[in-house]
Amino acid sequence: MWTTDTVAQALLPLVGDRGLLQGSDMASYEQGARYGHGKALCVVRPANVQEVQAVVRWCATHHIALVPQGANTGLVGSSTPDDSATQVVLSTSRLRNVCEVDAANRSVTVDAGITLQELNEKLEPHGLWFPIDLGANPSVGGMVAANTGGTRLIRYGDVRHNLLALQTVLLNPQGELLDMGRALRKDNTGPDLKQLFVGTSGAGAIITRATLEVHRKPQQSATALVVPTSDEAVLQLLQALERDLGDYLSAFEGLSGHAMQAAIDHVPNLRNPFAPEPAPDFAILIELEAASSKAYTGLDLQDTLNLFLQDQFEQTIDNAVIGNGHELWHLRHSISEGARALGKPIAFDVSVPRSRIMDFCRAARAVVAQDFPFLHVVDFGHIADGGVHFNVIWRSDASKAYDPAVVSALRDRIYAMVVQDFAGSFSAEHGVGPHNVAYYRQYTPPPARRLAQGLRQLMDPQQLCGTVDFGDSSAAV
Amino acid sequence: MWTTDTVAQALLPLVGDRGLLQGSDMASYEQGARYGHGKALCVVRPANVQEVQAVVRWCATHHIALVPQGANTGLVGSSTPDDSATQVVLSTSRLRNVCEVDAANRSVTVDAGITLQELNEKLEPHGLWFPIDLGANPSVGGMVAANTGGTRLIRYGDVRHNLLALQTVLLNPQGELLDMGRALRKDNTGPDLKQLFVGTSGAGAIITRATLEVHRKPQQSATALVVPTSDEAVLQLLQALERDLGDYLSAFEGLSGHAMQAAIDHVPNLRNPFAPEPAPDFAILIELEAASSKAYTGLDLQDTLNLFLQDQFEQTIDNAVIGNGHELWHLRHSISEGARALGKPIAFDVSVPRSRIMDFCRAARAVVAQDFPFLHVVDFGHIADGGVHFNVIWRSDASKAYDPAVVSALRDRIYAMVVQDFAGSFSAEHGVGPHNVAYYRQYTPPPARRLAQGLRQLMDPQQLCGTVDFGDSSAAV
The missing domain is CATH 3.30.70.2190 (Alpha-Beta Plaits)
Structure with a gap:
């Protein structure tokens, strides 16, 4: 059994003093942005791709699990460790050497730890921006792992739409570097492998670098x-x-x-x-x-x-x-902040075909009014792309005391409506993490689950990386 | 050894009289759009998804190879059989029952055999169109398999950018149906499996239905x-x-x-x-x-x-x-037609970062002028997306007689420039098929080749489907 001391001793030569955190220095890496927290074995912060490879090699050889973490702004618990104190958090916060703008190509190649705000500051003098807009400042690697969408998706698409190339470190004892794609808008030379690492919450490999299409900043x-x-x-x-x-x-x-x-x-x-x-x-x-x-x-x-x-x-x-x-x-x-001031939020990040979005909201509000009348709906959303933050608040002054079993029943009920009655998605833009993986298991059809299981076996047979096992065989029907 | 007669006898009850072609009726299915031709065992034309499943079940059980074919407009030989007369061509030309427009969602769900022109006729009354523009009338299934780009990519993206959901029949003896995605613009619920079937020239599964985002037709x-x-x-x-x-x-x-x-x-x-x-x-x-x-x-x-x-x-x-x-x-x-009138075209469908496209064209023209002065360059391209049809003509009146070894040397030389000197792609929008798979083997880095090999093993272990084996183990370094 590895301890923090023995693991730290092994990793220290690979990442140096500044690259290793233990004890109370780990607190902010163990705490989720809005919900949940865990306990890490230690936190490593590699300063370049070679250091990432060295850490992966060591962890893959010694079967130590890795939780990749960008700016830790995700909302489904996928960037923080569980409470077992057996996982190493691999933070990309020092992976920020490269940020190369090709203005005539409208593209930028950027290390995974650079944040959205830093990227946009770098693009500004060129009259360019990366237009994905959301209420947080994630890292580029985190945005790829979450396939971030945001409020302007209808005009610019999500991260997947703007991803030209991706570099990852594979989870094998060689810590092999995999470069996929180039700074090209047209490139059809076999399976587009980078797609396997987009929107998978850090599963499958460590994302180290991305090339993004960027856009003219509006005048x-x-x-x-x-x-x-x-x-x-x-x-x-x-x-x-x-x-x-x-x-x-x-x-x-x-x-x-x-x-x-x-x-x-x-x-x-x-x-x-x-x-x-x-x-x-x-x-x-x-x-x-x-x-x-x-x-x-x-x-x-x-x-x-x-x-x-x-x-x-x-x-x-x-x-x-x-x-x-x-x-x-x-x-x-300010809606999220205002809603949190009312009490405990129960968040639903869902989507439906936009042709049915108003019907869905009406039907969902009716369910709450009828069967959960002590709860308060605070819904808002991206109508043009069919996304709804159908958030429900358990107000501090509610007529009924907070009850996790009721929350669970409400979640089951709303997600069933979304997926079964409205042909929608139980996670529109926040992705899948420990907080909502049960619904992945429930609503992903068996053939898709089996294919995901095969992918996991292919890319990460030891299930070393990330916090969600999309190939969980206990779940494969 | 199966013969046309024994295979036809087995498939006839599955697809009926109209669904089975033999002998000279197969000619147009064996002939490539512009180059190449082969010899099929027989041609099946299933009329619905259930018939596709039945054909796949029978072929997977009896280890008979399938070549999926849409409108057969591709240019890399990926939709026609080889000359072994051992492959069954599965044409989607009768798979055209569903074409459901959701105007408020700006989406359409369409069977794989519907052509681009038919789709646009169906969209016209709604003021909508599927804006991918190219000099052919492919089927929707073929467009997904080729990830068609065309002349307006800079505004609308390629097929991948506009694909919301995909249905395929998996290559197992169950002929299992796999539905991936829904008519949603935001949906991040695990690995986006449909990406595995986009731009892979018909490898991996039979594409039967797609849901596409469509756009307002310009006024x-x-x-x-x-x-x-x-x-x-x-x-x-x-x-x-x-x-x-x-x-x-x-x-x-x-x-x-x-x-x-x-x-x-x-x-x-x-x-x-x-x-x-x-x-x-x-x-x-x-x-x-x-x-x-x-x-x-x-x-x-x-x-x-x-x-x-x-x-x-x-x-x-x-x-x-x-x-x-x-x-x-x-x-x-009219350029392609004009070029063909001059002699034999040697086509290069390449791309580079658009910041280097004029430099590339100049350098490539110089190579031809210096080392292949008897050849005539007829280049044109999509500058905004970095794509170039750097076509070279062996004119009928050239000073040197046509020589396949010279053509081969030219191809090697130009592709090496594109990939090695200009960070470009040897197949921008035509994809990879038997005509250019050698360059896939040459230019795909070993870790990517191994991952592709794993994907093939996962999705089509018998290598039953398509004309290109991206996981060819003889090629994996």
Whole structure:
């Protein structure tokens, strides 16, 4: 049995003093971003790819499990160790030597430990950005492992859509380096192996470097917060927007009244944009972006959006607050904080075909109202891509005391609705980790489970890497 | 040893009279679109997924190889049998029952045998299209197997970018059905298994159905054929376009003087757009598209492009022919036909980072001029995505007689330049088939080859399906 001391003694020569953490120095690496925590054997922080290879070689040879960790911003528990104190956390936080921009190719090659914010700072002087927008600052390696989506997916796609090449260290005693793809937009030379490491929560290999397609930073944007006339009008409005202004649509976010109210009530310096009227039952944050400059197009994007909205008045919308994008996005991004102030959140990161998203939300709210009337729904989501954060709060002042069995029953019920009744996904953009792997086992069809089992056997037969075993044979039907 | 008679006798009850072809009825299924032909044991044309399963079950049980074939438009020989008369061609041409449009979700679920043109006819009434544009009418299943790219990739991506779900029949004696993904834009629930079947030339499983994201059909477009002031100016022009009009750019195609001249000289009813001047040494076909209507934006796309070009005059461009998109695209799409009229084409479908594309073309032309002066280069390509059809013609009137050994030496030389000197791909959009698999073996690094070998062992241990063995163990270093 390995102890922290013996493992640390073996790893120290591989990564040096700064590369090894023990004891209380490990605390932030053992704590999940929002939920859960564990206990690591030790934390290694390799400073370059060669050090990653050395650590993998040693761990693969001695059958020591590795938990890859980027900026540790994930929400499904996949970047923190379990409580067994038998896993080594491999943090990529020092893996940040390379960040090479090829402006004419609109691509960047970047080490896994560079964060999204750092990447965007590096791209800024070139008029470029990596446009995936979310309420956190993950590392690039973590974004690949999570296949991050965010609020502007409808315009730019997820990480998978923007990944040109990937480098990983394979989980064999050779710690072999695998380079997949190049800085190319067209390359069809056999199976696209890098896809095996995208959206798998760190399973399969250690991600060390990625080449990403990047985009022109918009020179104009326009925003509005609009109140639809009905649930049916929401999809009509979205379709009209795509028809008339589809080149510019970058976000179409749904905010329930409860969600807005939670933010307004509990987040400092946030005002109700509809004041003196109360927040409506439902509103949509519309954002348009134009990479193109007004100089050539003559197009004022905010004026254009306003004209469109005028035309929609009384057809699909009742009211609108226009402009001031910063304030409107601040409201949108404050919902999670506001919801947490109300009590314990029970988060559902789900998606359905967007043609059914309003029906799903209505049906799910009805289930809570009828069978869990002591709970409070704070839902919001990315309507244009079918994603819903159907979050439910067990308020501090609820009529019933917090009960994990009820939470579990609610989770079973909502996920069953999503997957079985609405042809949806039980994890839209947060991925699968220890927190929700039971639903992977429940809802993945047997042939897919068997194929995943074969992949795990191929890539990581000892199940050394990551926190989820997609090939768990006990689960294969 | 199975004969056509004994196999046909076994398969006939599974697919019926209309589903089985023998003898001379097989001719068009044995002939490659442009190059190569083989000899099939028989051709089966299942009419639905159940019939595909029955055929796979029988073939997997009796170890009979299957060659899946869509519309048979591929260019690397991957959809036609070899000349052994031991393979059954499984044509998806009757697999065309389902074509379900969900307009509000902007998605369509479609059987593998439906062609691109049929799909677009079905989408038209909804104001939608599947915007992948190429000089052929492939089946949807074939497009997935080839990961088709085409001329508008820079705006819409390739098939992989637009694939939401995939159904395949696995190559086991159960002929098991594997459904992967749903009509969702955000769905991160474990390994994305459908990626294993995209761009693999029919290896791994029989593709039976796909769900695709589709797009709003543009309401405006604008075109121009421009002459750059220099090679360096080409990338400057592209970057300026993306900066000033990036929301609209849908094509940026390079046409060499030889390419234009071949089309003008040999394709009926095609005129030189620069007449009375001769065709220039190099020109770029620019296309802009706006999904958005002029009604809301006030934007006339052709006027906008013209203003941009005025501004570029003497900076990056010398001359421009504007408007008449139909005529300009006809010139672009006639190059292959024109080139074939000159003699035997030696095709190179390659890509490099677009920042190096003009350098690559110059260097490759110099190699031909110096070491193969009797050959004639007819290059054109997709500059914005780094793709080049660096085609070389062995003219009928060449000073040296056609010599396969010289062709082989040229292929080795050009591919080595692309892959080793320019960090490029030896097959940008045509994929890998029997015609070019030798370069897959040569240029795929050993760890990637071993992983591909493991995948093949997992998905098709008998190597029953397709015409390329990406896991060829004789090739694994």
